Amino acid sequence: MKQWLTGLLAFVLIFSFPASxxxxxxxxxxxxxxxxxxxxxxxxxxxxxxxxxxxxxxxxxxxxxxxxxxxxxxxxxxxxxxxxxxxxxxxxxxxxxxxxxxxxxxxxxxxxxxxxxxxxxxxxxxxxxxxxxxxxxxxxxxxxxxxxxxxxxxxxxxxxxxxxxxxxxxxxxxxxxxxxxxxxxxxxxxxxxxxxxxxxxxxxxxxxxxxxxxxxxxxxxxxxxxxxxxxxxxxxxxxxxxxxxxxxxxxxxxxxxxxxxxxxxxxxxxxxxxxxxxxxxxxxxxxxxxxxxxxxxxxxxxxxxxDPAMPEFSDRFQRNELGDGWKVVGGGHWGIRDGSTLYQDTVGEPGQSHMLLSQKATDDNFTAEFNLQQVEQGTSANPLIGAVFSYKNEKNYGVAVLNRNQNRLETVFRVDGKDTDQVTTSLPVGYDYTKWHQIRVEKEGSDYRI
CATH class of the missing domain: 2.115.10.20 (Glycosyl hydrolase domain; family 43)
Structure with missing residues (x-):
């Protein structure tokens, strides 16, 4: 999956783990x-x-x-x-x-x-x-x-x-x-x-x-x-x-x-x-x-x-700098805007995957929610916004993205450096990618619900 994040994006991320x-x-x-x-x-x-x-x-x-x-x-x-x-x-x-x-x-x-x-x-x-x-x-x-x-x-x-x-x-x-x-x-x-x-x-x-x-x-x-x-x-x-x-x-x-x-x-x-x-x-x-x-x-x-259990990890990006808790893979520029949201406005060199990875690891089974919006349309032929999950290394991870041109949700896994067949689901007519939407990932054993 190459250049899967394009344009100016905004995120709020929350990962689950009971901690009450x-x-x-x-x-x-x-x-x-x-x-x-x-x-x-x-x-x-x-x-x-x-x-x-x-x-x-x-x-x-x-x-x-x-x-x-x-x-x-x-x-x-x-x-x-x-x-x-x-x-x-x-x-x-x-x-x-x-x-x-x-x-x-x-x-x-x-x-x-x-x-x-x-x-x-x-x-x-x-x-x-x-x-x-x-x-x-x-x-x-x-x-x-x-x-x-x-x-x-x-x-x-x-x-x-x-x-x-x-x-x-x-x-x-x-x-x-x-x-x-x-x-x-x-x-x-x-x-x-x-x-x-x-x-x-x-x-x-x-x-x-x-x-x-x-x-x-x-x-x-x-x-x-x-x-x-x-x-x-x-x-x-x-x-x-x-x-x-x-x-x-x-x-x-x-x-x-x-x-x-x-x-x-x-x-x-x-x-x-x-x-x-x-x-x-x-x-x-x-x-x-x-x-x-x-x-x-x-x-x-x-x-x-x-009290209701809180997530093991969440980031609302209520600060000015990204900090050491995040790692950029494949280049590109990421930052925090207005002390409230994460954004990406440029990608790295073509031919690479461009990701921002949390340094916090989850258990094998997890639930994650990614709240995101596409503030501006990117110039790439692949106008996608989405989330990386189950990342082990650059050859093994999953990606769930919203494809603005095709108006659909797309999910693909990279296993040992090779991409699996893409799974797609159409989204409602009139879906506005510039507004807040949520991608939710649930993993239990080898089963994923996106």
Whole structure:
């Protein structure tokens, strides 16, 4: 693989290996919580966490008598810094269950507004858009979907789906773009009585949905889950395991409306949910574990828990010089721009591979995430940006790159100095290489998932 990096690039790199410490306990306390006009605590209801470039962003429901959506950020899922109002338009008054998805350079917020204003119909979901996870998010649509608790899931093939409350069940609508919702259908996910708060994830080719039932102010508010081989139908509740999260006695009750997020170690999953604060609602976090295709939650907990494990190595390049932790192979110029991102703006001599290698070694099995963007198009006939992994020497390593001209992901291994057959996967139409994207590499034994 020759001249596989061209143009001006920017990177944030994170490699996994568990390294946890300290401890946290539920409920978590964050600053600048919402309060009612009379000063009563409203708190962090319906929490949702977005992970972007290794940083977590927390969004929660807005108190009914005020406009705006608040956002907090964290690098470890435990210590949260208030970042202010990420949306302030009057239409966000009483914004419920805001969720944010990143796609191709923009952030899209989906939030339900429950209250009707004189002369307008605010009831239902609206879409807001921003260039940053901290806003400002600006409304792009009117009411697109009636109901509450919208959740967006983007499948491996780039197809979008929107899940929300139906008639005592969870409905799904295919989406042709961030603003266009298709016809609804019943996913099959249902509880006895009211059903709300869906979250959909995909694991090993199977789709898992968590959802919440009973009234939000009931002590027996709870979380169930269902699974399916399809993202749109056939979700079967895990009857022998449900509810997977419930506590109806004592002080830690009213547990529900969760989202699921990948932890800082790149491999662990966590469930974030709320509980009653009397008044208001509190933020909680517990570990999700898997037994084959069965989902388990190690909670609800109120005792001290290990902090989420951090990666063995990460570099956010928050300095001015590259330092001794990196090695240039094959020439070219690399540097750090604005104390925040790594870049490459020239390559070395033709006929060589041009790489920047971390001096930190991984275990044989590892997970790595490379966040990157092509700031400028290179002049080479091979306009690629990407990542090197499993590097042993110049004759043995793997490369995963994004090919702007072919609009695809390309993976190749060099073994004993010879390249294997290239594996390619097409990327969505309109893929913008100048925006942040992530290449994720998972290695277990001789198997790789790119």
């Amino acid at each position: 410490g300290f401890s946290y306990s539920n409920p978590q306390i964050v600053s600048d919580s919402w309060r009612w006009e009379n000063g009563d605590f409203y708190g962090e209801g319906d929490p949702f966490i977005l992970k972007f470039n290794g940083v977590y962003y927390l969004y929660t429901s807005t108190v009914d008598d005020k406009p705006g959506v608040k956002v907090w950020s964290s690098e470890d899922l435990v210590h949260w810094e208030y970042r202010g109002l990420c949306a302030t338009e009057p239409v966000t008054k009483g914004a419920y269950a805001p969720e944010v998805v990143y796609w191709n350079g923009d952030f899209y917020m989906y939030t339900a507004l429950l209250r009707d204003e004189p002369g307008t119909t605010q009831r239902g979901h609206r879409v807001l858009k921003s260039a940053s996870p901290t806003g400002p998010f600006m409304a792009q649509t009117g009411n697109m979907v009636n109901g509450i608790d919208g959740d967006v899931f983007i499948d491996d093939d780039g197809q979008w789906y929107f899940y929300s409350t139906g008639n005592g069940n969870i409905d799904v609508r295919p989406m042709s773009d961030p603003y266009t919702f298709g016809e609804k259908s019943n996913t099959g996910a249902v509880m006895k009585g009211w059903t709300e708060g869906p979250t959909v994830i995909k694991r090993n080719g199977k789709y898992y949905m968590t959802y919440t039932g009973n009234h939000v102010w009931s002590d027996a508010y709870r979380v169930d889950y269902a699974s399916s081989s399809s993202p749109v139908t056939g979700f079967v509740p895990a009857a022998s395991q449900n509810p997977i999260l419930l506590d109806a006695e004592g002080d830690h009750v009213g547990i529900g409306h969760n989202s699921i997020v990948r932890g800082p170690d790149l491999d662990s999953d966590y469930m974030v949910y709320h509980s009653h604060a009397n008044p208001g609602r509190n933020l909680n976090l517990d570990r999700v574990v898997w037994n084959g295709n069965k989902m388990l939650v190690l909670g609800p907990t109120t005792s001290e828990q290990p």
